[in-house]
Amino acid sequence: MEFFRIGRTIPFMRHALVLNVISALTFVAAVFFILTRGFHLSIEFTGGTVMEVSYTQSAPLDRVRTAVSGLGYQDFQVQNFGTSRDVMIRLPLAQGQSSAAQSDSVMAALKASDPAVELRRVEFVGPQVGRELVEGGLLALLFVVIGIVVYLAIRFEWKFAVAGVLANLHDVVIILGFFAFFGWEFSLSVLAGILAVLGYSVNESVVIMDRIRENFRKQRDVSVSEVINGAITQTISRTIITHGSTQMMVMSMLLFGGPTLHYFALALTIGIWFGIYSSVFVAAAIAMWLGVKREDLVKPVVKKEVEDQGEVYEP
Numbered sequence: 001m002e003f004f005r006i007g008r009t010i011p012f013m014r015h016a017l018v019l020n021v022i023s024a025l026t027f028v029a030a031v032f033f034i035l036t037r038g039f040h041l042s043i044e045f046t047g048g049t050v051m052e053v054s055y056t057q058s059a060p061l062d063r064v065r066t067a068v069s070g071l072g073y074q075d076f077q078v079q080n081f082g083t084s085r086d087v088m089i090r091l092p093l094a095q096g097q098s099s100a101a102q103s104d105s106v107m108a109a110l111k112a113s114d115p116a117v118e119l120r121r122v123e124f125v126g127p128q129v130g131r132e133l134v135e136g137g138l139l140a141l142l143f144v145v146i147g148i149v150v151y152l153a154i155r156f157e158w159k160f161a162v163a164g165v166l167a168n169l170h171d172v173v174i175i176l177g178f179f180a181f182f183g184w185e186f187s188l189s190v191l192a193g194i195l196a197v198l199g200y201s202v203n204e205s206v207v208i209m210d211r212i213r214e215n216f217r218k219q220r221d222v223s224v225s226e227v228i229n230g231a232i233t234q235t236i237s238r239t240i241i242t243h244g245s246t247q248m249m250v251m252s253m254l255l256f257g258g259p260t261l262h263y264f265a266l267a268l269t270i271g272i273w274f275g276i277y278s279s280v281f282v283a284a285a286i287a288m289w290l291g292v293k294r295e296d297l298v299k300p301v302v303k304k305e306v307e308d309q310g311e312v313y314e315p
Contacts (some may be wrong), residue, residue: 005281010233013225016285021233027170030251037180043075043090043125045133049099051106052087052120059086060114061258067109075185079260088118117129137191144198145169152202156209158292160283164205167283171201171274175267189264197271200246203238203277211235211283214295224293228284239276247272 053059064087065078074092081088091102103122115210148168152161172194210232219227250272254265277300 006236009230011225012229012280013285015287016281019281023170023278024142027173030173030180033177033180034173037183039176039186040075042077042185043092044188045131045186047124048091048093049091049102050121050123050125051091051103052122053083053087053089053090053110054118054120055085055087055114056116056186059087061087063113064089064110065117065259067113068106071109077187077260079258086224118120126151133188137188140190140195141172141198144195147243148198148202149245152206152209153204153309156213159285159292161207162290163283163286164202164209166286167278168198169199170278171197171271174274178270179263180269182203184263185225185268187263189261190267193264193267193271197268198277200271201275204243204275205283207235208232208279208284209236209287212292214260220294224288226307228288232280232284242274244273244275246276276288298314 028250055062059080061080065076066074068091069077071218075092077088077090079088080086089106092104094102099122103119107119109118145165149161149165151262152164171314172186174193175197178184179190184190211220211234212228215227215231215234219230247269250265250268253261257265
């Protein structure tokens with residue numbers, strides 16, 4: 001399916017060097033902010049108090065957030081849990097205050113606006129659990145990267161595998177750089193969004209690489225850059241359809257999903273746009289500079305002719 005078809009090939013690789021220099025500078029800046037500013041980790045990683053409260057009707061989440069913020073808390077989470085009447089409240093660690101004292105003060109603030117609210121559960125989450133979550137998240141990220149390398153190396157060729165992995169790591173580091181620079185809260189949902197971006201971005205790279213391989217089979221007397229330019233141009237319509245429809249869904253979560261989905265959707269939005277950019281300019285350009293050629297993707301076919309017992313190689 002195509003919305004439109006471009007009649008002439010767009011010379012994307014003509015600007016590959018300049019754009020990749022910009023990408024390298026952006027990558028270095030992202031690493032700098034990650035190392036110097038660090039992340040604003042959510043209480044899922046740092047530990048804190050978890051409360052579950054229940055209302056007789058649909059829970060007024062805005063009033064709950066107002067009541068909790070009125071107690072001086074800033075880094076907290078309020079979200080529905082199970083049903084629309086049940087609410088989970090996550091509070092950060094408070095200096096010199098126990099979980100019981102935190103829950104008592106919150107319940108007093110909530111009962112001031114709705115005396116029928118009930119406390120179902122109070123639980124303390126220690127920092128050790130947060131460390132385990134960080135380690136598990138890093139292992140998940142490592143396994144995803146290894147899986148992408150193996151998949152691309154088997155399906156295509158090692159030059160494309162290296163190019164694809166560098167492009168995907170480029171997206172991940174830049175997303176993390178945004179969160180470090182702006183001090184946005186980094187939670188488990190954001191980590192899930194980053195892992196989703198990895199798979200989403202590699203899919204775009206695979207589509208372009210597959211078209212490059214097809215063009216190598218069809219076009220024999222053109223340069224590598226022209227083959228890559230043609231492959232990217234031919235997939236533009238598909239890119240607009242898939243990424244545009246995905247972004248509309250993500251944008252609805254960003255605008256209407258509330259605080260619970262805000263940073264998850266924000267990570268996906270950054271990843272979608274940088275995923276398009278990296279697949280077109282970073283992955284394809286790196287593969288070209290690594291020296292990918294027709295012989296890497298189209299193996300010669302050997303035919304034996306009985307008449308002269310010779311071999312004819314047809315590339």
